[in-house]
Amino acid sequence: MSNTPAYVERRMARSEFITLRGLRHHVLRWGDASLITPERPLLVMLHGWMDVGASFQFAVDALDALGDQRAVLAMDWRGFGLSDNGGGDAYWFPDYLGDLDALLDAVSPNAPVDLLGHSMGGNVVMSYAGVRPQRIRRLINLEGFGLPETKPEMAPGRLVAWLDELKEEQRLKPYPSLEAVAERLIKTNPRLSTAKAQWLAPHWAHEFDGQWLILGDPAHKRTNPILYRRAENLATWAAIEAPTLWVEGDSTDITKWWGDRYPRADFESRLAVVKDLKQARLSDAGHMLHHDQPEALAEHLASFLA
Structure with a gap:
């Protein structure tokens, strides 16, 4: 590997820290406020599970290659990258919504943003856009599929697993x-x-x-004792007002994660509740599509955001 030519950024990011809800969060910024207009608002990018905000560098560079030099911000979620851990021994989905709300209060208090999330981040931004529709001008979800439906009778086993895992040290x-x-x-x-x-x-x-x-808190490995309730999540998806772009890779196979517990037809029915939806599929790309095909992704983003 040592003889491989180094990847050189087209746009250098500035590393900053911002305190949100008592935790220090790490953010990367490309460009400054002078690039922000009502037609080209701040683009906020949010990564997936066990990833970091720097993961979006290749997509930012690809946008730059297209002549799109908008102001972009990417944050490390709590417990990932250089952001503080959650302060406890477990992580809760509503905390991500709270952190995102606090982030937008800090970086764009008076204007809507364009909001993008990948995987776990895609799930967060979908819920957020439904409950804070006035904060979002355009919404992009990169393979934030959600999770298989759960049943009430699964709750005791989940709680037992979580309690048992609390007694064990988690390591990466x-x-x-x-x-x-x-x-x-x-x-x-x-x-x-x-x-x-x-x-x-x-x-x-x-x-x-x-x-x-x-750079990920090992506590993320613990079983989540909170069941995923499809109907509750769809209620937020149905409330999304912003034009929404769904992007996936043509080689992503969700059966590798969930087997037959989450049929593709189930996911398609969930997307159907989004009022203003465009879909794109990238060739020769898997779940990390912003790494696999950043140029193709950038073309879709530039067109959609324009």
């Missing part, structure tokens, strides 16, 4: 070198180029006592 696997971290990224996503993996690795992990550790 350490890596001996930054190169090993890059190799881990490529193993998870074989479409990721070596240059991009090497660029992402120091944003995704930091060195502690001679080992490289992923």
